[in-house]
Amino acid sequence: MKRPTLAVVAARAGVSKSSVSRVINGETTVAPEIRDVVMQAVRELGYVPNAAARNLVTRRTDAVAVVVSDPPKGVVSDDPLFSTVVRTVSRELEAVGRRVVLMLAESDESRARVERYVAGGHVDGVMLVALHGADPLPAALARMGLPVASFNRTAATDVPYVALDNAGGAELAVRHLLDRGRRRIATITGPLDLYESRERLEGYRATLRDTGRRSIVALGDFTRMSGAEAMRQLLEDDPDLDAVFAANDLMAIGALRTLHQAGRRVPDDVAVVGFDDIEAAAYTTPALTSVRSSMADQATATVRLLLALIKGGPRKPVIMPNDLVVRESS
Amino acid sequence: MKRPTLAVVAARAGVSKSSVSRVINGETTVAPEIRDVVMQAVRELGYVPNAAARNLVTRRTDAVAVVVSDPPKGVVSDDPLFSTVVRTVSRELEAVGRRVVLMLAESDESRARVERYVAGGHVDGVMLVALHGADPLPAALARMGLPVASFNRTAATDVPYVALDNAGGAELAVRHLLDRGRRRIATITGPLDLYESRERLEGYRATLRDTGRRSIVALGDFTRMSGAEAMRQLLEDDPDLDAVFAANDLMAIGALRTLHQAGRRVPDDVAVVGFDDIEAAAYTTPALTSVRSSMADQATATVRLLLALIKGGPRKPVIMPNDLVVRESS
DNA sequence: CACCCCTCAGGGAGCGCTCCCTCACCCTTC
DNA sequence: GAAGGGTGAGGGAGCGCTCCCTGAGGGGTG
Numbered sequence: 001m002k003r004p005t006l007a008v009v010a011a012r013a014g015v016s017k018s019s020v021s022r023v024i025n026g027e028t029t030v031a032p033e034i035r036d037v038v039m040q041a042v043r044e045l046g047y048v049p050n051a052a053a054r055n056l057v058t059r060r061t062d063a064v065a066v067v068v069s070d071p072p073k074g075v076v077s078d079d080p081l082f083s084t085v086v087r088t089v090s091r092e093l094e095a096v097g098r099r100v101v102l103m104l105a106e107s108d109e110s111r112a113r114v115e116r117y118v119a120g121g122h123v124d125g126v127m128l129v130a131l132h133g134a135d136p137l138p139a140a141l142a143r144m145g146l147p148v149a150s151f152n153r154t155a156a157t158d159v160p161y162v163a164l165d166n167a168g169g170a171e172l173a174v175r176h177l178l179d180r181g182r183r184r185i186a187t188i189t190g191p192l193d194l195y196e197s198r199e200r201l202e203g204y205r206a207t208l209r210d211t212g213r214r215s216i217v218a219l220g221d222f223t224r225m226s227g228a229e230a231m232r233q234l235l236e237d238d239p240d241l242d243a244v245f246a247a248n249d250l251m252a253i254g255a256l257r258t259l260h261q262a263g264r265r266v267p268d269d270v271a272v273v274g275f276d277d278i279e280a281a282a283y284t285t286p287a288l289t290s291v292r293s294s295m296a297d298q299a300t301a302t303v304r305l306l307l308a309l310i311k312g313g314p315r316k317p318v319i320m321p322n323d324l325v326v327r328e329s330s
Numbered sequence: 331m332k333r334p335t336l337a338v339v340a341a342r343a344g345v346s347k348s349s350v351s352r353v354i355n356g357e358t359t360v361a362p363e364i365r366d367v368v369m370q371a372v373r374e375l376g377y378v379p380n381a382a383a384r385n386l387v388t389r390r391t392d393a394v395a396v397v398v399s400d401p402p403k404g405v406v407s408d409d410p411l412f413s414t415v416v417r418t419v420s421r422e423l424e425a426v427g428r429r430v431v432l433m434l435a436e437s438d439e440s441r442a443r444v445e446r447y448v449a450g451g452h453v454d455g456v457m458l459v460a461l462h463g464a465d466p467l468p469a470a471l472a473r474m475g476l477p478v479a480s481f482n483r484t485a486a487t488d489v490p491y492v493a494l495d496n497a498g499g500a501e502l503a504v505r506h507l508l509d510r511g512r513r514r515i516a517t518i519t520g521p522l523d524l525y526e527s528r529e530r531l532e533g534y535r536a537t538l539r540d541t542g543r544r545s546i547v548a549l550g551d552f553t554r555m556s557g558a559e560a561m562r563q564l565l566e567d568d569p570d571l572d573a574v575f576a577a578n579d580l581m582a583i584g585a586l587r588t589l590h591q592a593g594r595r596v597p598d599d600v601a602v603v604g605f606d607d608i609e610a611a612a613y614t615t616p617a618l619t620s621v622r623s624s625m626a627d628q629a630t631a632t633v634r635l636l637l638a639l640i641k642g643g644p645r646k647p648v649i650m651p652n653d654l655v656v657r658e659s660s
Numbered sequence: 661c662a663c664c665c666c667t668c669a670g671g672g673a674g675c676g677c678t679c680c681c682t683c684a685c686c687c688t689t690c
Numbered sequence: 691g692a693a694g695g696g697t698g699a700g701g702g703a704g705c706g707c708t709c710c711c712t713g714a715g716g717g718g719t720g
Contacts, residue, residue: 345669345670347672349668352669359669360669386676386677
């Protein structure tokens with residue numbers, strides 16, 4: 001079952017290859033009757049251009065690599081970030097007619113594979129989701145000269161990114177807890193090699209400092225399990241705490257479980273606020289108050305940034321605002 | 331910044347293009363010293379083969395399309411299925427050196443795009459996740475003669491698939507509830523155009539029938555919200571029910587919320603069992619009993635099936651077993 | 661020693677497409 | 691009516707690679 005080529009279509013239509021090519025590529029300098037006869041032949045033969053041949057000569061690929069760089073322990077099998085981001089990005093890119101090549105970079109080996117692939121010129125640009133601060137990949141990709149846009153801020157300062165107002169979001173959360181009359185407000189941080197985590201922590205610290213209160217900090221890594229563990233730690237260290245700000249919802253969910261197991265009532269004994277406002281936040285018991293940051297919007301913004309870069313636009317970061325969604329947990 | 335070609339490498343190494351090609355492709359009929367000098371040149375020049383040129387002549391693409399066909403309402407932004415499946419599949423395919431082209435089919439337009447793309451011979455095979463029973467895509471793809479493997483059973487009978495023992499899983503859940511002394515056991519179904527849903531419902535019905543009990547059924551669509559809604563319905567229709575089997579965990583989570591809001595204690599008043607054992611199931615309040623079905627294993631099996639098909643293997647379905655994970659909710 | 665076979669390197673056609681260049685033709689203008 | 695310009699079709703080179711074919715050379719055999 002051999003697919004027809006340009007030449008076959010041309011023969012069928014009784015015109016030259018060049019004309020068929022022009023019609024296929026929507027050039028305007030084609031007489032209507034030629035256009036029609038070519039389209040007719042295309043339809044009859046079910047002709048589809050061979051992309052390999054095309055981009056061999058044009059050097060364009062119309063493809064974008066979406067690279068999710070996440071250490072192996074990030075085996076959060078149902079991490080909502082992955083789902084939301086990949087899905088949104090895919091939708092957005094397909095809408096502008098670009099192919100999405102998904103690549104996971106979970107190890108040195110797969111990172112090398114990504115570099116090789118990108119260096120191979122198989123894509124017009126790279127959208128990067130690098131969830132680990134010490135990740136060498138952003139810098140490596142930036143060095144290749146290909147357009148790269150990152151979903152989050154990375155250590156590679158020359159990679160344009162989209163970011164949230166993390167400190168502002170944390171402040172929103174903490175002020176809300178203070179307004180509710182909470183006095184001993186702890187936090188569970190994300191992995192501190194990530195800007196997101198550091199900024200959220202800094203926002204928390206600064207807000208408490210401004211009101212003359214001390215910080216109570218436990219380290220997490222953005223997973224449910226780490227949230228549960230950190231909450232246990234906090235209860236042990238400071239049994240009198242009356243509120244927790246978790247740097248993401250997944251950890252807040254883990255914290256809720258620990259609090260439940262420890263017999264603390266939420267929000268009566270301990271108020272909980274998360275960050276991200278994922279879908280699941282509305283379905284916890286009690287429903288979770290959270291800083292809304294629309295990962296989908298952030299993902300869309302990143303795609304727009306990348307497309308702009310590919311067109312030769314300026315390499316400047318984008319900052320997204322966020323707000324607070326108050327539910328039962330606080 | 332032009333990338334070096336085979337010819338350049340050949341010139342540098344002082345050998346023919348053919349020899350370089352042989353080395354690059356790991357053919358064994360090459361003298362070691364030639365191999366070495368070629369590898370040296372490749373390294374020095376940073377040569378990466380041009381995939382377009384290569385697959386123009388070989389007709390292989392080393393790429394696989396992963397098509398997620400999901401109606402627009404499936405905008406479950408953090409659906410764990412998507413995340414788990416896409417991630418696992420990607421990992422598995424990259425391990426065997428294949429590129430993953432991710433495509434969403436959410437509308438007629440995008441479905442047409444997928445068909446056109448696949449027809450264009452850009453991929454060696456298609457892994458399909460078609461979450462809608464009436465989806466015309468599986469049949470359309472099957473018609474193209476390209477290897478297609480589906481993550482779930484579809485209406486297109488000629489598409490090889492991987493499936494769970496859905497009826498068996500449902501029976502496991504219902505028997506467990508009966509063993510716990512529950513007598514009025516309701517179910518929340520998935521969308522009934524899906525085999526999964528129908529089989530789980532049938533397993534539930536058959537088990538109750540065997541023990542002389544009647545079915546209490548509410549319809550859901552696999553989303554949290556539909557689970558919450560269905561649970562409301564059930565409480566209204568049959569206030570005395572003492573157990574619910576939800577056809578997936580997301581709906582079980584929704585049901586938990588409704589039960590909480592309605593003041594029913596779980597499991598004291600109403601026991602709840604879900605299906606899938608997603609990560610979140612362990613973090614609900616109370617933690618959710620669920621039929622474990624490892625979507626990851628199912629995804630892996632589908633990839634294996636697809637790779638086998640590409641190699642010319644037999645087109646036969648694979649059935650996966652499942653078991654029950656008992657937690658606090660039952 | 662002659663012959664044959666086998667191994668392995670090089671030459672070159674050709675994959676399907678784009679795009680530059682040429683050229684035919686028609687319309688305009690003097 | 692001849693010349694010039696503009697429009698649009700066709701010819702063909704060439705993108706970078708693979709793979710078939712040719713042929714050189716070495717070793718084994720009778």
